[in-house]
Amino acid sequence: MGIFDSFFGKGKSKGDPLEIVEILPGLQLPRGIAEIWDQIETTRLPSIEINASPLENPISRKSTFGCYPIIPKGFPYPRDSDGGFLFPLAQIYCSELPALEGFPNSGYLQFYIAVENSDVYGLDFDDQQSQANFRVLYFEEDAVQNPETDFDFLSEIIHSDSSPVGKPYSLTFSLQKDYLGLGDVRGNENEKIISLIKEKYPNLADQFDEELWKKFSYSGHKMGGYAYFTQTDPREYKKGVKDFVLLFQMDTDQDIMWGDAGVGNFFIGYDDLTKKDFSKVLYNWDCH
Numbered sequence: 446m447g448i449f450d451s452f453f454g455k456g457k458s459k460g461d462p463l464e465i466v467e468i469l470p471g472l473q474l475p476r477g478i479a480e481i482w483d484q485i486e487t488t489r490l491p492s493i494e495i496n497a498s499p500l501e502n503p504i505s506r507k508s509t510f511g512c513y514p515i516i517p518k519g520f521p522y523p524r525d526s527d528g529g530f531l532f533p534l535a536q537i538y539c540s541e542l543p544a545l546e547g548f549p550n551s552g553y554l555q556f557y558i559a560v561e562n563s564d565v566y567g568l569d570f571d572d573q574q575s576q577a578n579f580r581v582l583y584f585e586e587d588a589v590q591n592p593e594t595d596f597d598f599l600s601e602i603i604h605s606d607s608s609p610v611g612k613p614y615s616l617t618f619s620l621q622k623d624y625l626g627l628g629d630v631r632g633n634e635n636e637k638i639i640s641l642i643k644e645k646y647p648n649l650a651d652q653f654d655e656e657l658w659k660k661f662s663y664s665g666h667k668m669g670g671y672a673y674f675t676q677t678d679p680r681e682y683k684k685g686v687k688d689f690v691l692l693f694q695m696d697t698d699q700d701i702m703w704g705d706a707g708v709g710n711f712f713i714g715y716d717d718l719t720k721k722d723f724s725k726v727l728y729n730w731d732c733h
Contacts, residue, residue: 485624486624488638490626491546491670495616499700510610510616511533514553522598526559537553548668556581610701611701623670625657627658629663633681639654703730709728710728
């Protein structure tokens with residue numbers, strides 16, 4: 446018996462379909478949508494929610510946005526195609542992550558983008574996997590036991606007004622569950638589930654649509670699960686990447702701004718993720 450068979454009686458609907466009912470702790474939906482919760486639940490994907498808190502000092506050995514990175518002493522700092530230093534967008538200290546299948550559980554995963562020589566944050570619209578003007582690096586912890594400490598050359602980039610990140614942040618993580626994934630290419634198959642409720646309540650289709658998009662499109666900073674876009678998922682029209690998973694997403698937030706309230710995403714093939722091979726990551730950002 447499904448969760449809502451016990452609420453409504455098997456195969457029956459009771460009450461106003463717009464009445465709000467609690468599905469799970471913290472998740473409330475109109476009763477009409479709740480009727481198909483058993484089907485919605487089949488679309489569940491685990492994800493990691495990232496919470497960012499301002500830091501005074503851009504130096505940390507932990508997970509950060511906009512801070513000096515932990516790299517091996519003497520390691521060539523990543524540069525853009527014009528030779529300029531890339532901006533250290535994010536560093537994930539993987540030991541701090543909740544367990545998520547396929548993702549590293551140790552080491553440092555880092556994301557860099559061009560900000561000084563690029564007005565599109567290093568995005569190449571023709572080849573979004575070319576890391577000429579962005580970079581994704583990963584270091585096992587034993588590789589950074591003796592990290593670089595001289596970052597005088599990076600002080601202007603860290604404080605650049607051209608970066609989407611306006612101040613340094615520390616990060617905390619929590620494991621979440623995503624459903625439906627509206628706007629994500631992997632959520633397209635889930636549209637047939639939504640059609641069930643629209644067919645049953647055609648006069649309420651617009652209201653249900655609004656509620657579904659509010660609850661099941663996943664903005665915010667995160668890793669894994671379904672991705673969020675202000676425009677279109679690039680995996681839908683680019684060859685060979687439809688099955689790529691969301692590696693990391695940074696959304697517009699307080700003192701974080703991608704263009705006009707946009708969002709940045711990084712995607713990777715699952716096999717490459719499990720091998721910790723970050724050489725073929727797809728980078729995208731869009732805005733309103």
